[in-house]
Amino acid sequence: MSEAAVIETGASDEPQVKSARAETILYVDGVSVTFDGFRALNNLSFYVEPGELRAIIGPNGAGKTTMMDIITGKTRPDTGDVLFKSEIDLTKMDEAEIANLGIGRKFQKPTVFESHTVFDNLLLACSGGRGVFQALFHRLSDAEKIRIEKTLITIMLEDKRDEMAANLSHGQKQWLEIGMLLMQEPELLLVDEPVAGMTDSETEETAKLLRSIAKDRSVVVVEHDMEFVRDLDCKVTVLHEGSVLAEGRLDHVQKDPRVIEVYLGR
Amino acid sequence: MRNDILSVLRRSPFSMCKMHEIATRVMGALGFVVVLAAFVPDTAQAFSDEELRNIAEQLDDKSATKKVAVIEEMAADGDPRVAPILKAMLDGDLYVRDSDEHVVIATKKGKVYTHIDIVSGEVAGESSSKELSKIKINNRLRGALRDALATLNLFSPDLAVRSAAVEQIMDARDPAMLPLLLRAIDREEDETLLARMQLAEATMALAAGETTDERLAAIAVLASETTPQIRAVLSQFVSSAEAEGYQPEVVAAAKDALASVERRLSTWQTVGDVYRGISLGSVLLLAAVGLAITFGVMGVINMAHGEMIMIGAYTTFVVQQALAPFLSSGSAWSLAISVPAAFLVAGAVGVVIERCVIRFLYGRPLETLLATWGVSLVLQQAIRSIFGATNQQVTAPDFMSGAIEFSTGLVLTYNRLWIILFSVIVVAGIAAVLRYTAFGLQMRAVTQNRRMAGSVGIRTGYVDALTFGLGSGIAGIAGVALSQISNVSPNLGQTYIIDSFMVVVFGGVGNLWGTVLGAFSLGIVNKFLEPMAGAVLAKIFVLIALILFIQKRPKGLFALKGRAVEA
Amino acid sequence: MTDYRQKYKMTPVVGWLLNDRGGMTLLAILIAAAILVPVGNLLVPESSAFHVPTWMVSLLGKYLCYALLALSVDLIWGFCGILSLGHGAFFALGGYAMGMYLMRQIGDRGVYGDPILPDFMVFLNWKELPWYWYGFDMFWFAIVMAMFVPGLLAFVFGFLAFRSRVTGVYLSIITQAMTYALLLAFFRNDMGFGGNNGLTDFKDLLGFSLQSDGTRAGLFVASCVFLGLCYIVARGITQSRLGKVLIAIRDAESRVRFTGYRVEYYKLFVFTVSAVMAGIAGALYVPQVGIINPGEFAPALSIEIVIWVAVGGRGTLYGAVLGAFIVNYAKTFFTGVMPDFWLFFLGGLFIAVTLFLPKGVIGAVPAFGAADRQSLFTTWRKRVAERRANEGGKA
Incomplete structure (x- = not known):
């Protein structure tokens, strides 16, 4: 299965692999992971270029979330390489280190700090010292304040500034989480099902938000919603049973007979 | 003369x-x-x-x-x-x-x-x-x-x-007894006793023997024995033989004999340690297996688990008192009736606790822990108020008293042997219930996917209550067994609760076989450490080892892996 | 609520103190008590209605130590979600450090009259002072050790536990195992801490007789002062960005990790600080009650501390102080009047508070923001429903 992907990305021979690596922000090669005999990922390989917006689709159990877990250091792969900016080996690092490298992750289920205000949620995500004592003696600077206010506007929550995050609607929590990712100033954003449970207008707003975010960073979006993926208007990778089934523009992969079989066969 | x-x-x-x-x-x-x-x-x-x-x-x-x-x-x-x-x-x-x-x-x-x-x-x-x-x-x-x-x-x-x-x-x-003993040997007709007498003769002959041949003969007889007594005789002889400068072959023979006796004794020692470990393990297993259900299957931390064991033990006591006029003392019937009675009483208390307290606290394990601790205090004080703070006497039935004794110093008491057997039966019974009954199926269904189980028509609340009742009832049965070997007092549960948790955590939550393995390995490790370090230090070492073990395997020996365990 | 910080552009310390109505009340009461109780005890004549008897000074002093202990538990449980069932161990270690100093102060006034060795060592036929008893003849050293030893234990234990991400009930269970192991260890005579009997028969502290009213009043004032100081430190921690991280860890630990914080370091920091506070509480406790024995390591006592916090209201700090006073007063009352009822009451309290008062007594008082908490309570109910639904959905 992964052969197709390799051919499509044109990385089948040595020199090109190297050049591909040199240009990638995320390089996943031959990653496999097994949970109690169940192969969640099977020799998964794909690349994301700097500044690229990429959608990853696939049926349930295709390994999308496990892939995210591996990139962000939550799960260790059994075999394979995961490189950030072509040289940093992510498989040896933990979540916090990876986050500090500039990889942000949004969970499938919106996860914000419910007992904090929207403002404090953004403050906590604000890039800067993560050390214990830095945090203990930290005082809010004007620059940080301005950044937070700007982000509040970006995620359309400026009027909810002092609201407890617990009291936000589901869609607002999704946005707040995206806002927190922005505050981290990541170079690579991994977004897991950002529009699950959103209304149509919210979905549209979110697509717009992600496209604008992708202007100055790489974004990988995992999504089920085909309309939303079409709205994103980007390259699509189809996962199936832990490996890449097809890759390309949405209308291109939709014509692929194997993709049709996987989706309709279910 | x-x-x-x-x-x-x-x-x-x-x-x-x-x-x-x-x-x-x-x-x-x-x-x-x-x-x-x-x-x-x-x-x-x-x-x-x-x-x-x-x-x-x-x-x-x-x-x-x-x-x-x-x-x-x-x-x-x-x-x-x-x-x-x-x-x-x-x-x-x-x-x-x-x-x-x-x-x-x-x-x-x-x-x-x-x-x-x-x-x-x-x-x-x-x-x-x-x-x-x-x-x-x-x-x-x-x-x-x-x-x-x-x-x-x-x-x-x-x-x-x-x-x-x-x-x-x-x-x-x-040695003064030797002549008498020799006369007794002449008259003795019982084979076993004769052998014992000859052994006794050899021990004395070794001390009193004058010629190399006499000594060597005595040593040869002794070398085939495997008891701590003979080891003492031989080692005493070796030291005196060295001090007195006997013939080298006598000293060498004595040393060889001593070494072989010691070798066999240490094998028996190991056998004894393993047995004692299994014995302790079976007690731990009985105490912990109910917890493996409530904690492992339901994710409920039941700090009152020890009190369920205590209730089982007191049920045994009450049944015995109630039946005393009708049964001869030492009859097996009172114990036979206690087992189902303890299961029902402790199980019923468990169901009441689940319905009145725990069901409001699902998804909040720490609060459950505190609330059930409160329940445990109330139960302890209730028992203390009813029965008094002193230990109650539960008499063992005849088939459980006595022991098999080996000359090597190994003693297998019948009550321990029965408890080992009993624990095996209990675990097998639970495994069978979980695997083959409709209730077991429903229970597993609710554990794995509560919402789905509910929508296919399983009454999840009902299953929760019964599962908790089952776990508590098994603790009650454990109480019947433990009443035979420990004091039946209001503090009975407290002595087992920490150990039970250790077993479950060590074995891995949600895995019955993990609990079995956890109990037996903790029991055996404990008993192997005891001769070296003493009972208290051994226990401390085991606790520290467990704390360190949890660092390595935070979810126990047999943890489930993958995304499902996330929450 | 007005944010004084922004209104007056004050320094943060003053700001977060003024914002804290409960804390201000607590500090005011502590200052008042530190003045009025010794005056009532030492200066007001016994015939007067305002006279404070010495036993009450000691009793209140004991409650203050418990309050400090509760504060230390609230700091980790209320703000970081770490439920330690072994905090009694840190308290007892602090107590033992102070006890060792007091033992050394007895000198040759012991039953056996040995100038160096405490009585129990003479009794056990020990010839020399064990190395770990060196230095405890100096007060400052004992005080440092009362903080350092619990802190070090918490640091090592926490380092191992938090690094390997032992959380939730697993952590609770191993903290319980820790204090249980210490209980067993301290019961041993070979440990050199007096075994079963512990350390007792103290004579004096810094040259002041422990029996005198003046010393007792002094210890009471010291307890007030340390409780106040620790409150301010704890409040400072929880109000800083670090405190916000702690709350975030409590609510969504993995989100905090993915935001780039090393969760284990944060937990380790607050766990250690909390253990040091518990150690201080123990060191203040021992001279006031006159004994320290291995019973203080009993797991049951450590769980009881948690209920003090829960009764008062976790996550508020001053609630923990209030809870410690309420529960311990109830204990004094019941064990005096109807001892059989005490465990029923305590057990019932555990059940009732977790079921009906998840925010404790403080949460039920409107003046301390009960209205706000009411909404938190409803969101909590919502969250439970959500979580149960999700539990099903996930697997």
Whole structure:
């Protein structure tokens, strides 16, 4: 299965692999992971270029979330390489280190700090010292304040500034989480099902938000919603049973007979 | 003659310490035994009636030394009529009848003393205390009497009495006993006892033997034995042999024998440790297996789990009290009824706790922990108020008392063996319920996907309550078993709760086999550490090891992996 | 609520103190008590209605130590979600450090009259002072150790536990195992801490007799001062960005990790600080009650601390102080009047508070923001429903 992907990305021979690596922000090669005999990922390989917006689709159990877990250091792969900016080996690092490298992750289920205000949620995500004592003696600077206010506007929550995050609607929590990712100033954003449970207008707003975010960073979006993926208007990778089934523009992969079989066969 | 024997003893292989000991004894009573034993004729019942009566009358002599001599003389004879006389003297029941100066055994009944003739053993009149004068004894005489009785017991017609006498001789290892023992060996007909006697002979022959051949022969007999006693004999001999500079082959043979005895003993020691470990493991398993259900399957931290065990133990007590008028003591029925009763009582309490407290706290494990701790305090105090704070006595049924004893020092008590068996049955029963019954299926369904289970028509609340009831009921059954080996007190549960949690956490949550393995490995590790470090330190080490183990495997030995365990 | 910080552009310390109505009340009461109780005890004549008897000074002093202990538990449980069931161990270690100093102060006034060795060592035929008893003849050293030893234990234990991400009930269970192991260890005579009997028969502290009213009043004042200081430190921690991170860890630990914080370091920091506070509480406790024995390590006592916090209201700090006073007063009352009822009451309290008062007494008082908490309570109910639904959905 992964052969197709390799051919499509044109990385089948040595020199090109190297050049591909040199240009990638995320390089996943031959990653496999097994949970109690169940192969969640099977020799998964794909690349994301700097500044690229990429959608990853696939049926349930295709390994999308496990892939995210591996990139962000939550799960260790059994075999394979995961490189950030072509040289940093992510498989040896933990979540916090990876986050500090500039990889942000949004969970499938919106996860914000419910007992904090929207403002404090953004403050906590604000890039800067993560050390214990830095945090203990930290005082809010004007620059940080301005950044937070700007982000509040970006995620359309400026009027909810002092609201407890617990009291936000589901869609607002999704946005707040995206806002927190922005505050981290990541170079690579991994977004897991950002529009699950959103209304149509919210979905549209979110697509717009992600496209604008992708202007100055790489974004990988995992999504089920085909309309939303079409709205994103980007390259699509189809996962199936832990490996890449097809890759390309949405209308291109939709014509692929194997993709049709996987989706309709279910 | 006496001097000859003493000189033999002087030349014999004893350390200075032993020499001193013997010298002291020769000065005292036992020296006479040596003398007398040498003269003992080889037939039983050497005394004629008249001789017996005469020699017994000498027991009333004023001098204690003389009395001792008489005792020894009587004992050395091997006459079976002597033993009751000496026994009576030891018990203070031997008198001289004023009317005819005959020695009689008198037993008191009210104010009347019944006389028994020492020669015929038949009743020979009655009197008040005025007509009798007691034959007085002191501590020295008591010692002499006991020694003499031990000697006589060797010739008792009762096999059990003879065996006990042989064991006593084995323990004392007094070379003076050797001639008597040899005579006893000649007469002995019981094969097993004969072997024991020969072993005893060998231990003494080793000490008293003079030639290399005698010693080597004794060593050869001893080398095949595997008891701590023989190890002590041999190691004592090795050190004295080295000190006295025996022939090298004797020393070497003794060392070899000692090494092989030690090797076999250490194997038995290991077997014993494993057994004790399994025994402890089965107790831990019984205590923890109910928890494995409530904690492992439901994710509920039940701090009142120990109190469920306690309730089971008290149920056993109550059942036994209630049935006491109808059953003979030691009947197995009360225990047989206690098992289902404890299951029902503890299970019912469990269901009530689940319905009244725990069901409001699902998804909040820490709060559940606190609330069930509160429940445990209430239950403890309730039991204390009803039954009092003192320990209650639960009598063991007959089939559980007693033990299999090996000469190697390993003792397998029946109650422990039954508990091991019982724990296996309980675990097998739970596994069967979980696997083969409709309830087990529903339970697993609710554990895996509550919402889905609910939508296919399983009453999830009902299943929750029953699952908790099952876990508690099993704790109750554990209480029945534990009532046999620990004190039934309101604190019973507290002693098991931390251990139970350790077992479940170590084995891995949600895995019955993990719990089984966890219990047995903790039990065995504990028992292997105990001889080295003592019980308390062993326990501390196990706790520390567990704390460190959890760092390595935060979810236990058999943790589920993957995304599903996320929450 | 007005944010004084922004209104007056004050320094943060003053700002967060003024914002904290409960804390201000607590500090005011502590200051008042530190003045009035010694005055009432030492200066007001016994015949007066305002006289404070010495036993009450000691009792209140004991409660203050418990309050400090509760504060330390609230700092980790209320703000970081770490439920320690072994905090009694840190308290007891602090107590033992102080006890060792007090033992050394007895000198040759012991029953056996040995100038160096405490009585129990003479009794056990020990010839020399064990090395770990060195230095405890100096007060400052004992005080440092009362903080350092619990802190070090917490640091090592926490380092191992948090690094390997032992959380939730697993952490609770191993903290319980820790204090249980210490209980067993301290029961041993070989440990050199007096075994079963512990350390007792103290004579004086810094030359002041422990029996005198003045010393007792002094210890009471010291307890007030340390409780106040620790409150301010704890409040400072929780109000800083670090405190916000802690709350975030409590609510969504993995989100915090993915935001780039090393969760284990944060937990380790607050766990250690909390253990040091518990150690201080223990050191203040021992001279006031006159004994320290291994019973203080009992797991049951450590769980009881948690209920003090829960009764008062977790996550508020001053609630923990209030809870410690309420529960311990109830204990004094019941064990005096109807001892059999005490465990029923305590057990019932555990159940009732977790079921009906998840925010404790403080949460039920409107003046301390109960209205706000009411909404939190409803969101909590919502969250439970959500979580149960999700539990199903996930697997």
